[in-house]
Amino acid sequence: MGGYLIVPVLLVLGFFLLLGTFFTVKQQTAAVVERFGKFTSMRHSGLQLKIPLIDRVAGRINLKIQQLDVVVETKTKDDVFVRLKVSVQFEVIRSKVYDAFYRLQNPHDQITSYVFDVVRAEVPKMKLDYVFEKKDDIAIAVKRELNEAMLDYGYDIIKTLVTDIDPDVQVKAAMNRINASEREKTAAEYEAEAERIKIVAKARAEAESKRLQGQGIADQRREIARGLEESVDVLNNVGINSQEASALIVVTQHYDTLQSLGEETSSNLILLPNSPQAGSDMLNNMIASFTASAQIGEEMKRARAEKEKKERPRKRIDTSRIDLEESEDTEDFDA
Template sequence: MNYGLYIGIFVAFVILISSFVTVKQGTIAVVTVFGKYRRLLRPGLSLKIPLIEAIHSRISIQNRSVELSFQAVTQDQANVYFKAMLLYSVLDQQEETIKNVAFKFVDATNLMQALIRTIEGSIRAYVATQRQANVLSQRHEIVEHVKHQIDPVLESWGYHLQDLQLNDITFDEEIMRSMSKVVASHNLKAAAENEGQALLITKTKAAEADGNAIKIAATAEREAAQLRGQGIALFREEVAKGMTQAALEMESAKLDISVILFTMWTESIKQFAENSEGNVIFLDGSTEGMNKTMREMMAMQIDKLKNGN
């Protein structure tokens, strides 16, 4: 009798204990009665009917991630290797959504297999319409295409695609080498163009500087020539004034004006002799030649005096 009481007390204790259920934070428990959905249990301590209600599954509402690694073929028959990271979660915490998640697939393994294969198929279908040269620059377009194609399917399963990151996109080794050569050739071309532009700018600036220097030198030379011409003109003017004054004085003194010309002739010969610096100057020193020169100089002087008067 005592053993039966102890057994009864033990069974009652076990039943009482089994009526308490603890649900962790970030998890929702799905309760069934004889295999049929009954209700949900939220995080915390809850009660259930012992031996009648059972915990069918515990659904995590936290974000979950999975890594993908697969191959696709482009339109021009190039193999592309993808490594991606998928982030997904339960769509929301509403009862219908949780029921869908709990009973849509047999278990989590089947869900994961369907999810991975669906995403891989969507990416392969997109890559098959693109050429190999365009794939690397279309990461964003690929992700947007997958989200657009996958979101309706996942929502029908009770899930939502949070993010898809294509961490690595590679090709066959031969294609990678050819792509590296193309990039290197483009870089060399760009470097040559930049060097040519720099050289053109340098040459242009140097030519502009030379042109400006020539202009400045020409301007300075023109101004110097003008000053030299003005100086010579002033010198000649003063000489003419002096000679005119001397001629007038000699004429008033009734002296022969040819004396001035003879003096200029002798002074010129003297200057030639003193400052010739090794040069040879031939002068006609004969009486006839001297008379001819004197007559020409006197004629020139007479013309100047007439023009001056």
């Protein structure tokens, strides 16, 4: 009876010994094998063998590139508290798996400590605006410090990135107000420049319009004067003198004006006086004013000429007196 029990027990023990002999290692992973607590070998991916009850797998190390995100809160040079998120990408060096497994207890804590140390040494040297501009410099400084420290422990720092910069809420609100004010100022400057361009263009257009209007009026008056001259010449050729011709032209223009006003049904213009003698009266008044001004001019010239005649003998007398006085002074000096 006892012999029958030994066989199953041996089979079970053999099965468990067989399971303890074989083990597998995943891709991009290294297994550390110890014998009675002492490092024996490093096993890589695939099916591996070990001595059961003597050898054991002490641990496994991930050989893939890993990422650790570290959030650091610090103060800038202008006394603004800011939170920086630094992402560190690292991997275990295959030739230094022993150092990575035995020399460093917790690599994540070690990397976090170095990131805190570097960031809190670099950021307080910068103002907040420069922190945003120089984030690449901060990342480079973190990578340089980590490479020097972690290389001895079997870790290689692939890349460090400053992925987020988060100032205090009130500081962000103030920065947004500043940016909004700057943009409003720029918009106001552009709007003012556009308005100035419109005003200048409008002024130039008005000036050109006035110039053309003046030129048109001048041309119109020139043509009117030329037509009047031709009309007077024609009337003189048929025996009508200049005064009668002027009267006839004025009367003709007067009635032409009345006719044009009668054609405009919507016009509110009233011509005063509006009588048949209006044209001749206006011409007579003009001729009388011209004659009177000419007579006044002649009288002024005549008065000026008489005044000059009266002043000439006085100047001669004064000149003779001066000559006499000079001769007397000369005689006294000779004596």
